Amino acid sequence: MPNSELQRISSFVRAFARRQAARTVDLPGGFAVYDEALAHSRVNNQVVLGTAVDPEALPALLEEALGHLPYRLVSVLDDEVGKGCAEPLTRAGYVHSVHLVMLHSGPVPTGGRAEEVDLDALRAPLTRRWRSFLPEVDDEVLHQLVERRAVRRRGADIVRFLGARTEEGEVASWADLYADPATGTAQIEDLVTAEAHLGRGYADAVLSTALRLAADEGCTTRFLTADAADWPRHWYERRGFSAVGRAHCFERG
Template structure:
């Protein structure tokens, strides 16, 4: 945990609105109420008693354009307490991470300059914030969405603290059995989690390393002669559908509901982060696409895809360049992505300025 940050609690819908507006407006008193890391439980208990669905904004004070004054808080606070008050709007670009606030579990606060911690925070936070149901399990939480049972991203354990392989398996079997998961799945994100993933592989699980890569937006955007356009997400769905049907053709009769759910789940992300989809067309047909998800000063590149029959024409560079431009315009200083550890895209991204930050592990097996 770092003490070099300030915090602000906000309801998820208010944070999503702030991402669109670019800032959080001051309260009627003329300032935004902030807290130091050791204080945030006081306004949480007073303003949001019993709530575990709030978003905890981790703020870099150096990015605030207006003064912060340490002043007395509520009369019921401990004697002598002083709280940071921001006398001006809170820019979303000052928020280096957004975490689920789930007391009494302590939140791990990324330092503003810790790109790996910020990437892990994003990839573990978004699934929790968009989930229909969240439950505590050893090492983290289980996220559930019964509308999309075939999406492992929406129905799995998200584990941020060390646990044993046996504990992962037991929790997954209990939660997945009660929820009717067709697959048991977990994301393991703590340092050294690869050892547990390897042990789970000996127990019949599939284990995949996810390499986290990052790129400062200050780097020049890769050059391209093709310009990608921003579109409504519905225009990308046919490309996604074609891709999933190619990848999952071996499912046979089970393909239809799985492909439909994997495409349909995408609309959930824009409820908690700012999502922009960009595409390249040939003869009016979408043949390449990428998605940008902005969550304060950190953005993620997702769903970079090109139809196989048009690869080699620079369309991947075009959609990547456009989302990098959009991330910089949104005030992000860091763009991150996940790449399969044993697949070629990680090398493609490395040639375009992304560097390896660390790894997480995705594990799953049939229920």
């Protein structure tokens, strides 16, 4: 995979983080994003790094940028930079995870029985799914994790929430599609299926629809990220995605 492809994806991710943020602060190697109205959402209050930084200085930099929060999150979009940060950050108490950047190179599906939905249609299934993921958190945390989807509309020129419905009209599976036709780049994010509807093809419907819509917008670079240590990466591989790069995440608190 040419470096230019990964650079295009990295630029898209950085731009999305900046555009959806309520405010940003530039830092060595990257920037911090903040949204005080979504203080419980880590992805909306984090440090994003894309270029080389002094790894030994990074823990202090994160304390300065995120010290007002009860957690710390840094996303490192460059694999080599992420590997260089791993030792000092784990020594400082951070948990390290690796995410694969997966590019779609298979045929674009011609169909897909999902549709664009609004946040009102997603609130109930999103809340139930977050409750199953995080049974110990209070209602305000759940509220922010659901409502943060609204600010994602600022992140790209095209932002669509897609959902596949049951015969009764309930949204059974959903995902976001972010697209920038000017650069031909599209990201599929947060593909989730309600527990009661797992294994019935709803996620396939959402993914197929997202890929077709991205292609219709002229986006030839269609990507998503997947946990390197979890099973969905293999599910995506069977649907035409392949790993072309790695990003790193470090969390504490």
